[in-house]
Amino acid sequence: MDAIKDRKIRKVREQLTKSFNTILMALASLLLLSPMIWMISTSFKKAIDVFTYPIQWIPTDPVWTNHIKVWTTGDGFAMFYLNSLKISLVLMIGAPLLAAFAAYGFSRIPFKGRDAVFLLYLCLMMIPQQVLFVPKFIMFDWMNIYNTHWALILPGLFTVFGVFMIRQFFMSIPHEISEAAFIDGAGHFRIFFQLFLPLSKPVLATFAIIDFTWTWNDYENALIFLLDKRLFTVPLGMQNFMLEAGVDYNMMMAAATAGVVPLLIVFFLGQKYIIQGFSSSAVKG
Amino acid sequence: MNWMKRQRLIGYVFIGPNLIGMTVFMLIPALFSFYLMFTDWVFASGQPPRFIGLDNFRMMVRDDLFAVSVKNTLLVLIPVPISIMLGFLIAVMLNNRTYFQKTLRAFFFAPYFTSGIAIAFVWMVLFQPTNGPINAFLRSVGISEPPLWFASPDTAMYAVLVMMTAGGIGYNMIIYLAALQELSSEQLEAARIDGATFGQLLRQIIFPLVSPTTLFLTITGFIGSIKGFGMIYAITQGGPANSTTVFSIFAYKKAFSFYEMGYASAVSWTMFLIILFITLIQWAGQKKWVHY
Structure with a gap:
């Protein structure tokens, strides 16, 4: 019984670590992708919205005119x-x-x-x-x-x-x-x-x-x-x-x-x- | 004999087209430039090339730009080990330690794959000193006078280094991942059962196992960094005040801003020597840490 329980605990722990790692890596990859994401979002912004802070990742008032x-x-x-x-x-x-x-x-x-x-x-x-x-x-x-x-x-x-x-x-x-x-x-x-x-x-x-x-x-x-x-x-x-x-x-x-x-x-x-x-x-x- | 001659003919028919192209576009130019480096030839000056021995090299050593570009070329080596280390850690994670491995792999690789002039300009705007997002962020966390990045000779090189580090991670990750996937799982499992911590596992087992890959990445990474030109030149043209002039920009300026073709050839062959020297050092040093 204990052996089975142990294995279960270990499996849950493994899944938790794996989930944590996944989130960590997803965040890291987003950081590396952020220049590209910023580029795309800014390409849809009006001139006045380009440098607003906090950064608008999704333009509040998107326009096609730049493209x-x-x-x-x-x-x-x-x-x-x-x-x-x-x-x-x-x-x-x-x-x-x-x-x-x-x-x-x-x-x-x-x-x-x-x-x-x-x-x-x-x-x-x-x-x-x-x-x-x-x-x-x-x-x-x-x-x-x-x-x-x-x-x-x-x-x-x-x-x-x-x-x-x-x-x-x-x-x-x-x-x-x-x-x-x-x-x-x-x-x-x-x-x-x-x-x-x-x-x-x-x-x-x-x-x-x-x-x-x-x-x-x-x-x-x-x-x-x-x-x-x-x-x-x-x-x-x-x-x-x-x-x-x-x-x-x-x-x-x-x-x-x-x-x-x-x-x-x-x-x-x-x-x-x-x-x-x-x-x-x-x-x- | 007849068969051998025929075989030889067919052989040259197959490699012929490529060999002719290589001769015209690489071998002859290389020899031509080797000759030019001993001359004082200026393009379109009307004067024929004059043989001046090693004078170009004497001139180069005294050139202010030479010292600057050697220093900057050494600086651009810094991103190589950093992005190799980060690429290694990410690859270890993506090798069976996360979910969605394929998606994450694509996410990490895409920035490398798309990096080029367009992305260089994105970095330039991100680093915009007065209102750019990076400095806006730095101000919001309490740094009232963030660096001017590309706008100042003191900090332009740092911006270049950030850009290069970010660009290299994806490539290193993909190469490490391929190497890790070829390892046998037994060695890794054995270490895990012995109760090694993750840090020990990384340092004592995984890193030595992939050391040939690390050697490959440092050698090609350093070569790539020394040759790097486009992303820096497009946004800074080597400035401000020559602060981002690396060797390739030095050679380019001498050739295509001043048309001093003899001198420029000497500069570019010096760059080749630097590459050769750094590669040989690494090749000689590998015995200490690379395990095949």
């Missing part, structure tokens, strides 16, 4: 959006494909010089972007792609990280599968397109999503290689907008909301892939 203005005034937030979408989508499709192609060569075709090239990739990964900005700026000027979207798209197509991530996955595909296909007379190209690409959909999707967020958030390349306002991507257009907005904080928050919401949508739609992708890239890498 409407952000999207319709001459500064062309819609245009920044189209530019960003264009670049991000091209890279989201192109970069994983090119990386997968190389990853197959690095993992499934043994040939002389392969490991030397791979070592070179490892070295290149250590060089910070900042080292490359100056020479790229000069080269793009010579190549006549400075101040065009090509300056962001072309270099973005080639990622070391993507090759690593997909190579890792390809190495886990059993050799028996490709050997069986070889015996059936298939070459490397058929095996790659008809066997490996379909098999690696999850890892390709994961990388595509990570790459999309990188491109979407990429501020530095846009800052250095784009000059014309009509070419600006969201981060650069956003900065431009913020500096012009001055003290129109509610407008600024509406613009920030416009920049963050697509990422939030991508996050909640692809949560499984994203979290898996980020964790596996670190633990196995």
